[in-house]
Every structure is written in structure tokens, then in C-alpha cells.
Amino acid sequence: MNTTSNKQYSSSSSLASSALQVLEARWVVPVLPQGMVLEHYSVVTSDNCILAILPQEQARAQYPSARIVDLNEHVLIPGLINLHTHAAMSLMRGFADDKPLMQWLQQHIWPAEKHFVSELFVRQGTLLGCAEMLAGGTTCFSDMYFFPQSVAEAAVQAGMRANIGLLVMELLSNYACDAEDYLQKGLQARDSWRDNELLSASLAPHAPYTVSNATFEQIITYAEQLGLNIHMHLHETRIEIEESLKQYGIRPLQRLESLGLLGPSLVAAHGVYLTEAEMTSLARHSCHIAHCPTSNLKLASGIAPVDALVKAGVNVVLGTDGAASNNRQDMFAEMRLAALLAKGASGDAESVPAAQALAMATINAAKALGQDNKLGSLEAGKYADIVAVDLSAVEIQPCYDVISHLVYSAGREHVSHVWIAGELKYQKLQGQAGIYADIEPAELKEISTEWQTRLSQYLA
Template identity: 40%
Template sequence: MKRIRSDLIIENGTVLTVDENDSIIERGAIAISDGKIVGVDREDAINGKFSAAKRLDAKGGIIMPGLINTHTHLAMSLLRGIADDVSLDSWLKNYIFPLEEQFMNKDSVYVGSLLSCAEMALSGTTTFCDMYFFEKEVGRAAEKIGMRAVIGEGIVASGKNEEQIWQKKKELTTELMKKFNRSELISIGVKPHSPYTCSRKILQEAKKFSKENGLLYVIHLAETEKEFSDFKKSAEMTPTQYLEKLDVLDNSTLAAHCVWMEDGDLDIFKKHEVKISHCPQSNMKLGSGVAPIVKFLREGIVVSLGTDGAASNNTLDMFSEMKTAALLAKVNNHEPQAFSAKEAVRMATIKGAEALRKENEIGSLEVDKKADVIVVGLDKPHLTPIYDYYSHLVYCANGSDVKTSIVNGGVVMSDRKIKNADLADIIKKANFIATKIKKGAPARTT
């Protein structure tokens, strides 16, 4: 029988499909053609059916879907570690907003985004969902490194200039839609920052625009106790009830954080099929609280995983985020079985795809899906021996164990090297910007 030609076969590994049955294929392989997965099977079956222009030896490692980070502010990697040990309110007002005003421009956002894309490619993330300014530059950086992304202008608009700001943001979003219209990697979202930084009218206008254009609606929600109690005081409702009242919640809404939620808020999420981006490390670091993810999962709400910006994390390593998510859920529920390693891996892969409404394209290794694949090496002392793949991925592995990252069938990182850009040059440029930021930054309090 004549074998079907494929572009690439990844072989000699264990394939963790993260499909509906969580199938694991020992001595497995996958075949890739035209950016898509065309075969997932035992190695002998794949080699019997396909020939390959190229082969990649997984060397006994894990072949799995690329990780999906559903909440980022990429360019904030330039502010990594600038202010620790402060509350979200003070962090934003005293550090982040003034520094962004002074130092974040088209060029710095491009460099910061390149830096973050490189960090993600090196730690096994293949897709991210970003909210910031100058998002065209974020899209350019993603395309340069070869990452998949949902980009969108962060919208902060309330008060007397709100209409002007919204018109400008609408224009920018339309520009993004045009610029990346044919991109295989980039899609666009509408991203009002939060219920407390956008007026009622802007939140609704943004929803209308996102619906008209079939775009994801991404928002920070119920992140801190302050936000929660302010809404209780001023509107006599929770932030979630407030958004429901504005009629902006639906199945294309992705809410980040969702820490301060009443039980009734979960019913609202369920009713409107709102998806969540859980950001445990950022919530812990800013002292915001613990999102009730075990409750969310019991209610069947889609929970994905995000790192938030590197300035409040302080890395974009999704392996470390998976571990934190699992440990935090266990300690918060006083119950070790409250949340499993398998659930953490699903949260960082297929649930991320669902949160971005891309579950038919990415998030698992299945025939006809896009070839976003990573290989995790296991030939390390901290990964030896191995009894359970999920357990190792969540509790033992870290981003630097990823040996290869592939997006849309293209290798973006191999043998710990970024393929499509000069990493040393990116680091040099990021450090140059940081020397200027250092001079403008307020003194650290610790």
C-alpha cells in the first residue's frame, strides 16, 4: 500500500492526546501535513500509513498539545519585578499606570511582546489571549515568533472622554481585523478592561460591537474584594450581577480572575455560558484571594488558565501555573482530591481552547485539528522515574523541560532555541528599555 506523504512525523514518544477519553498512546507518534494533524496513533501504525518529509525524535518524551494561556498582558514583561508586595489598587495606581504612561509606546510594546512570545515558546505555550495597548505590535510580535493569539485593545473608558476613547478603540479594533484578516495565527477580541474602569454605556457598546463582528469579549471581573464591595455599596449588587444586568454576558464572554463570587454569580455564569480565565499566581501575589474553581468545575463552568502579565506573576510559565492551580485548589478546599493533575492539564489545553471558542481547532491532539504540539523531555533527574504522566507534568515539570514547540505545523522552538528571531537581540533591546524605566520608577517599598 502506498503511504500518504506528510510534512512531519513526531515519533518515539508517549502521546498525551487530551481528547474526550484522555487517550494516552505509549510508543506513539503523530503525523502533520499543511499545518494540521493528519494522524495520531501508535508509532508503527503511523509509519505504516505515512511517509514524512521530516522526522522529529521525541526521545521518549511526552508529545502533547501546546499550552493555552488565556490571560496575558505581554508587554508587561518589561515591568517584571518592578513592584512586589503591594495590593492591586496600589500596584496599578502607583506603579503600573504611571510607568505605562511614560514608557509604553509602539516600539516598547513590540519588544516586550517579542520577549514574552519567546518566553512562552520556550515554556510550551503555543496560544495566548492578550489585552493591552498597541495590540497591532503584539500581533506583529506573535507572527514574528510564530505564536497563535487572540489580541485586542484594552479599553479603559469612563467619564467625560469615554465616547472619544471608545470611537478610537473601535477604529483600532477594525484596523486589527483588517490587518490580520488573512492571518492563520491571529484573531481579534474586544477587551473592555473591567466593570470599574469602563462605564455602563461603553461596556454595552463594546458587547454590541463584539457581537456584530463575532469577536470574543474579554474582561477582568471580580478580581479584588475592593471591586466587590464597591459594587455592593454603589449598585447593591455583585460585579457579576451588574454585568448580567447590562446584558453583556454570553457564551463569547471570557472573564479573567472571578475571585469574588457569590453562589448566585455561578448560576449567572452557568446560565450565560460565560468562560473563566483562572490566574492563581497573580491572585496570590497581589493578595486578591482564591477563585472558587472547584465550585466552578462542579457547576460545569469552563475554567481555563492564565498567567496574567509578567509584572504580577512574575513569569509566563504555564507549568508553574498548573502546579499552583492544583495546590491552591487542594489547600483551599482542605481536600487533596478536590482537583486532579489531569484537570490541571485539561485546564491548560482543551479548556483554554474552549474559553477562546477554538475547541474545534486546537487544545488536543486529534486528526484535523491544527498542529499546535509540544514535546516535553523526560530525561532529567526531577522527572525520573515516571508512573503517571499528568502528575509529572503538573507537579515535577517546568517550562524549561519543553524541548520543542510547534504552532500551526511550524517549529517555533527546538532544542531550547527560538527559531524565528534572534533572542539575544530581543533581550538586549528589553534591557535597554529597562534602564530607562529604572530611572523613572518610584523606589521599591521593600
Template identity: 45%
Template sequence: MEKIDHLIHAKWIITCEEAQALLENHALAIRDDKILAILPSKDAERKYQATSVHHYSSHAVMPGLINSHTHLAMNAFRGLADDLDLMDWLNHYIWPSESKWVSQELVYDASLLAMGEMIRGGITCFNDMYFFMGATAEAADLSGLRAHIGMTIIDVPTAWAKTPEEYFAKALEFYHQYKDKKRITPTLAPHSTYTVSTEHLIKAKEIADTHRLKINIHLQEAPAEIQQSLEKYHKRPLERLQEIGMASPDLIAIHMTQVNDNDFDILQKTKPSIVHCPESNMKLVCGGCPVEKLTRLGINVALGTDGAASNNDLDMFSEMRTAALLGKTVANDPKAVSAEKVIKMATLNGAKALGIDHLTGSLAPGKAADLIAIDLEQIETLPLYHPISQIVYASSRYQVAHVWVAGKQLLKNRELLTLNEKELLNKAQYWGKKIKNSV
């Protein structure tokens, strides 16, 4: 018998490969940090001798969810300012609070809290954009999650940097520190076209091209952003990015709720990835991303939660359900944004956006053992006819029982294995009291 590290048996395995596969009574053979094989459980028992054997007899095993847009440290401001439009929320509540409280200590503590929430919600990889990136990277290293960490560029002084030159210098410093880390990948993150000048957008693109980095940017999120760009530049934000060559497959355009026919033409020609954040967009009344039309045009659409200050959680199960329902409404078609499509938006499409679909995002031999087990034999999800539909339309993150990243278990029977839950709760209460007493 062939020796391996882990053998995971499951009632269902959902591969999320391009040709979607739903396998019953199969097993995953894992050696080192990768999937060695997927085969029927009976065959696996005859072929492999595993150091550890796991039987997920009432579970669906699928790729770990990829949260393609986050601001993790904003967990510290969850519920601080609700029921406002985007610009009011930013200008009068969030940016003043960040100016007062954001620090290395807060970002580390709040990021750990967010990572605990994400692990328990089946998220194995995230794409972040915030300040004090080293604190987020340090937290990710401890948690065991796969992390893409955006090096923020913004023409606004903050506790992190006072000038654009300082933002760029600190970004490059972070890049050189983390470029060779196994689970941590730097990306470049100019905040938006309304907070970063054309000159600095061009510089960001030059740095990204030099170091072969993905670029994250909030783009065409709300009507006010379009209006500001037209008044100041006589062009829509996407047109400005196309002119400087930033619109490309290396661009991760976040939100894209405001899309006209010319935008569709540009997107179809340049093929950036879009990250849809439906619950944040709905809460801030930003509009709805036209997911169905984008995907029909061959544009990759991934899924993200945005930050917990505008959502107010990091719940990708809720995000999948909302994306499916909103997608049908926007397209006026009940067949639009199906369960199968939205589950790929939360897995394989996220990996494609980040440029790591060769590594993760689906379950296949040779890919990283990034996976979750969802207990579907619960009152809330029985009877069960179609596991994929049940996951999207009926299940919750509280049914995630087990989480693995790179062959290491991070959650076992809902218990965090790499993070101390009591410490996370204490830190959350500490920051909550401190911030509340100053408001």
C-alpha cells in the same frame, strides 16, 4: 507509502481529548499544518513516507499550552513593583509607569521578549489584552505563535487613546485589519466594570455581537472591586453584566476570585468561560477562584498567567502546579483539581474559552499541529510512574525541548527558530536601563 510532511515519534502522547488518552510509543503524522493521524510508531513507519522524521524518545508530546490571559508588553515592567495589593500596585506604580513609557516601540519589543519566553515554556497560543495591539500582532506574526489579541476599551486616557470614542475607533480599525489573518484573532477587551462605564460596556457588547467577537474582561478580581460596585451601583459586577446581556458563553471572565451563591447561579445559567490566574491572584492577595465548584456546575475554567508585572513570569508549568495545589486548598479536598483536570485547563479548556477547540487544544486528526515535547527522562522527573502527574507536579518549563505551531517548528532542542535570542536580550536590557533610570 503515503507521503506526508512530518512524522513525530514519541515515548508518550497525551491527547488532552475529552476522553483523556495516554498513548505509549505512538507517532503523529502531519500534513500541511494539521494532524493527519495518531497511530503506533511501528504502523506509522510502514504507512507513511515523511519529508522529516523526528524521534522524541524520552519525551511526552502533548498539545501546546494556551495562556488564556496575558498582558505581554508588561514584561517591560517585570519586578518594577512587588509586594503590594492590587489597587496600590495599579494606581501608584503600574499605571504611572505605563503612562510614561508605553509606546508602539515598547509594546513590540516587550511582546517579542514575552513570546520568546512563552515559546521556551511550551505556550503555543495566547490571549492578550493591552495597548498598541498592532505591535503585538506584528510580533506574533514574526514569532509564529497563535494569538488572540484583545482590543482594549477603558474610560481612562493613555498613550494609546485619550477618549472612549478613540478606543472604539481604534478597536474597529484593528479588527478590520486582522479579522482574516490565519493565526491572529481579534477579541474585544473592556478592561473591567470599574474602569468602563455601563454605557460603554453596552457599546462593547453591541460591537462584539455585530462582529461575533469574544469579550475579555477582568471580573470580580478583588474585594475592593466588589465594594466599589456595590457602593456605586448597588449591584455586584457580574450582576451588572447579566443585566446588559454580556454574561454569556461568549464572555471570558478573568479571575473571578470573589464568587457568592448568587454569582454561582448566574454563572450556571449564562455559562461564560472563567480564566483562573492563581499566581497573580495569590501575589496580589486577591483571593482564590473556586475552580472545583465551578467545574462541578459545568462551567469551563481555563488557565492564564496574567502579566509578568504581577506574576512575575509567563510560566504555565508553574501555573498548572499552583492551580492544582490552590484548588485543593480552596475546596479542602485532595482530590479536587487533579493533574488531569489542570492539564486540560491549560490546553483544551483554553481553546474552548477562545472558541477554537475545533482547531486546537488537543491532539486529534484534523486539528492543527500545535504541540510540544517535554523531556521527562531527567533527574528532576525520574523515576516516572504517571506522565501527566509528573508534568503537573514535578516538571518545569525548562524541560520543554521542542515546540510546533501549525506544523512549523518554533523551538528545537531549546533553541528559538523564529526569534533571535540575542536581540531579545539586548532589547530587554535596553528598556530595563531606560525605565530604571527614570524611577
């Protein structure tokens, strides 16, 4: 294989430059049009964008001076987009397993966060999460956590795209004392990275049960003035709905609609318990649902009605949630589980076919971020955020349908190359450990060891 040498790894901050290069692949799955597979095609990149997608011989003839990357047993896909996570909670992976959501939050996670969460915790935990996501083919993530400036710093170090949620809630934390404090600190952090093309921001009210009507009204005003999305948890558990009925006399979604919060800028994570009328309302307002199947199952929150949501016309995307409630930030696992759960829950084997599951992790997610003109598919003019998946491994042979293989057979361990803006940020050759462009494995090991010691002492 004609790949970058070890000497080149050490001579630059990235594994390979973003100069003119031709990625020659056995297959290219551009995602748009959905279901298309191009065989023996090349993706040509220059600077940070895709220049062209052409048959291999044509690409070689048209760009004779380009650097060739030989990927003759691989499929190229757009970078995966994780639309809901709390990356810093990688430091709490396996911290309080096998607990229902509210017990998990109130008795375990929130007390531990009060004890440990700081700028350092968030920066180091997010970097650990970025490393996991990169190695699994995720090039962009939508985060929601404390200290957004620290999230930004970690994402920039890793060279990843991030939509950073500016967390808002009424609860006192190590980060802020009240909703107004959350808002002002978040907006100040956002101002510091506004010119970085890798980063964007959303206003992130935690959930209806932690945010007042007055605060929601402020959030709507800021979102409209600044052109920001709104990213929040919604209808994750039955308890959330029951408490809303007791306190407000209406269900959470109805409350949000009455406040004017529903619209194409809203990304609602989970959406497990939705009536037919609520799904119709989400579709009418062009809202997006970030489906997190593994986390919902692990916390026994339930199974989102994805088949019905899709049929209602709601844009469904995928997220992992944090590693504390999932244990993995693995978008290949989420694609597979989302497709399987939709079939099992609906009784329809044709529900969420493989191509649709892949779209949920790519172009649908880009649409939810308002960035589908830049991300989510392999098209000339879009950012060169590209993932190569090696399909040569014996455990996933033979291969009859490439897209089906990506969703049902391949896993994150088969990711061999990850480019972001045309720069190679991660590479794993057969039989070798993965190499990051901008992250030192020794640093990750130190981070993991240090925080495991601290949290283990706390648990004891």
C-alpha cells in the same frame, strides 16, 4: 536523535518545514479523551495540521517517505494556551513587587505606563513575552493591552497564535483618549490582520470599574455584529465589589448580567470573589473563567473558588496574567499551582486532578476562544500545535503516571520542541541553549537592556 540540523536552522525562517513528518514519541497525551495516554505512538503532521495518530510501526509503514523525528524519551501534548496575559508587561517584570492590586496599579503601573507605553514598548515587550511563552510550551495566548497592532506584529514575528484583546476603558492613555477612541482604533487594527490564521480578536473592556454602562452596551453591539468574544477582568478584589455596590447598588457581575453581557462569548479573568448564585449564573450563561492563581496570590487578591466553579459547571481555564504581577509567563507553574490551590482551598485532595489541570491549559482554553475545533487537543484535522516534553531528566525520575508528571513534576525547562501549525518554532536539546525559529536572542537582550535602563532611571 534524528532532529533538524543547524544547517537547516539557517536555511529557512523556521527550524523545520511543515512537510510530511512523523513525530515518534514514548508517550502521546491527546487530552481528549481526558486521561488517555498512548505509549509508543506517532503523531503524523502534514502542512499545518495533524494527519493521524498511530502506533509507531503502523505510522512508519503507512508513511514511508515522511521525515522521522525521534522523541523516545518524550511526551507529546497539545500546545498550551495562556488565556489571560498582558505580554508587553514583560518589560515591567519585578518593577513594583509586593504591593496590593489597587496600590500597584494606581501608584506604580499606571504612572509608569503613562510615561513609557508606546507602539515600540508594546511591540518589543510582547516579543520578549512571546519568547518566554514559546520556550515554556505555550503556542497561543490571549492578550489585553494597549496598541493591539503592535501585539499582532510581535506575535506574527514569533510565529505564535494570539487572541488579541482590543482594550476599551474610559481612561485617557498614550494610546487613546476615550472609550470611543479605544473602540475605533482597536477595530481598525483588527481589520488589518483579519486574514492571518494565527491571529484572532476579542473586545476587551478592562474591568467594570473602568467602563461605563453606555460603553458596555456599545461593546455588546459590536461583539454581536462581528462575532467577537469579550475578555475582561472581573471580581478580582473585594474593593472592586465594594466600589460597585457604592456606585451602582449591585455587584459587578449582577451589573453585567443586567446589561446583557453574560454569555458563551464572555471570558472573565480572575473571578476570585463569587457567590454560589453568581457561579450558577456564570454556568447558566456558559461563561468562562480565566483563573490566574499566581497573580492572585502575589497581589494578595485571594484564591478563586475553582472547585466550586467546576462543580457548578463553569468552564475554567488558566492564565498567567502579565509578568509585572506574576514575574513568569509559565503555564506549567500555573497548572501545578491551580491543582494544588484547589485541593487546599476545598479540603478535597481529588479536586482538580492532573488531567483536569492539563485540560484547563489546553482544550478548555480552546473552548473559551471558540476554537476547540482547531486547537486544544491532538486530533486528526486539528492544527499541528504540539509540544514535546523531555521526561528523561534525573530530577523528575522515576515516572509512574505521565499526566501527573506533567503537572506536578515537569516544568517549562523540560520543554524540548514546540511546533505551531506543523513548523518547529523552538527547540532545546539537552545541554544546549534553546533555539528560536524567528526570534534572535541578541535582539531580546538588546530589548531587555534598553528598557531596564529606561525604567531604572524612572524609578531613581
